[in-house]
Amino acid sequence: MESKLKKRNENPETLAEAGKPPRSRGAGIMVSLAQWVDADYGTTDLAAIRAKPDRVEWVRTLPFLLLHGGCLGVIWVGWSWPAVAVAVGMYLVRMFAITGFYHRYFSHRTFQTSRVAQFVFALMGASAVQRGPLWWASQHRHHHQHADEEADVHSPCRRGFWWSHIGWITSARNFPTAYARVRDLAKFPELVFINRFDSLVPVVLAIVLFLGGNILHSFRPAWGVTGGQLLVWGFFISTTALFHATSSINSMAHLFGSRRYETADNSRNSLLLALITLGEGWHNNHHRHMSAVRQGFFWWEIDISYYVLKGLSWTGVIWDLRPVPRTAYGEPVTAGAGPD
Ligand SMILES: [Zn+2]
Numbered sequence: 001m002e003s004k005l006k007k008r009n010e011n012p013e014t015l016a017e018a019g020k021p022p023r024s025r026g027a028g029i030m031v032s033l034a035q036w037v038d039a040d041y042g043t044t045d046l047a048a049i050r051a052k053p054d055r056v057e058w059v060r061t062l063p064f065l066l067l068h069g070g071c072l073g074v075i076w077v078g079w080s081w082p083a084v085a086v087a088v089g090m091y092l093v094r095m096f097a098i099t100g101f102y103h104r105y106f107s108h109r110t111f112q113t114s115r116v117a118q119f120v121f122a123l124m125g126a127s128a129v130q131r132g133p134l135w136w137a138s139q140h141r142h143h144h145q146h147a148d149e150e151a152d153v154h155s156p157c158r159r160g161f162w163w164s165h166i167g168w169i170t171s172a173r174n175f176p177t178a179y180a181r182v183r184d185l186a187k188f189p190e191l192v193f194i195n196r197f198d199s200l201v202p203v204v205l206a207i208v209l210f211l212g213g214n215i216l217h218s219f220r221p222a223w224g225v226t227g228g229q230l231l232v233w234g235f236f237i238s239t240t241a242l243f244h245a246t247s248s249i250n251s252m253a254h255l256f257g258s259r260r261y262e263t264a265d266n267s268r269n270s271l272l273l274a275l276i277t278l279g280e281g282w283h284n285n286h287h288r289h290m291s292a293v294r295q296g297f298f299w300w301e302i303d304i305s306y307y308v309l310k311g312l313s314w315t316g317v318i319w320d321l322r323p324v325p326r327t328a329y330g331e332p333v334t335a336g337a338g339p340d
């Protein structure tokens with residue numbers, strides 16, 4: 001595995017690549033196109049890629065732009081109550097997959113589960129179209145290490161609101177997965193596969209929704225649903241809303257809200273953000289105690305993802321949920337408190 005990781009992108013002499021002549025424009029476009037399918041293609045030399053200046057990689061970003069463009073399909077397909085219900089349902093299930101699994105499990109390991117369940121969690125998270133679990137976790141762990149410091153790739157305090165909200169994910173520097181930061185996850189080949197071919201699950205989901213809508217159109221014509229409607233509402237609109245809600249934690253939760261703990265970063269607590277992200281809005285709590293499964297520390301801090309995870313623990317699918325440290329409740333507010 002060690003050698004496989006090295007091949008992937010841990011070459012210690014990584015900066016050697018920086019001295020090579022730059023790729024031609026055509027070759028660069030071909031690499032970006034190949035990465036639509038295989039996210040690890042051409043990313044062996046991670047340090048050289050990270051050393052590049054921040055700029056939008058347009059070809060690589062095109063599917064993300066098309067995701068937004070797909071919402072305009074509503075002009076042609078119209079709407080129906082079942083289509084809107086599917087959009088809301090897809091939003092809620094996949095938001096939970098992002099917060100409960102990508103964030104609280106893969107990024108922070110705040111509970112334990114089986115290898116099979118872990119694989120299912122990764123598939124559910126991948127359906128949210130926020131790339132693979134290892135990429136997500138590696139970026140997020142880096143965020144906690146450097147929150148609101150110069151090295152933080154999506155700090156609104158350093159790079160402005162729009163860069164933290166959407167710009168950073170379009171930058172060539174931030175596309176590769178830093179496998180060295182997620183060694184605990186990279187030892188599972190099935191997770192690496194989902195991470196590498198990160199468009200596979202979203203494409204399958206889009207096809208299933210389209211076919212499902214066509215089937216309903218044939219067998220329940222009175223409902224007024226079409227394949228196009230389920231594709232546009234269930235996939236494009238739902239996924240775009242999901243992206244912006246998730247991203248608001250990177251941007252808004254470091255700008256607006258209250259601070260219970262004087263952490264070294266600018267993280268904030270916000271009820272509104274907690275409601276739209278199923279619990280992630282208690283971001284100052286989370287930055288202070290990132291190992292806790294629960295982010296709303298008090299009963300009035302609504303944290304839907306935690307309630308669902310607690311329910312899952314009663315079924316035996318997950319266990320060893322890591323509690324909020326007792327010190328969190330009587331802790332004096334001190335400047336520069338470090339995370340646990
Ligand atoms: Zn943060």
Ligand SMILES: [Zn+2]
Pocket residue numbers: 103107108140144286290
């Ligand atoms: Zn976190």
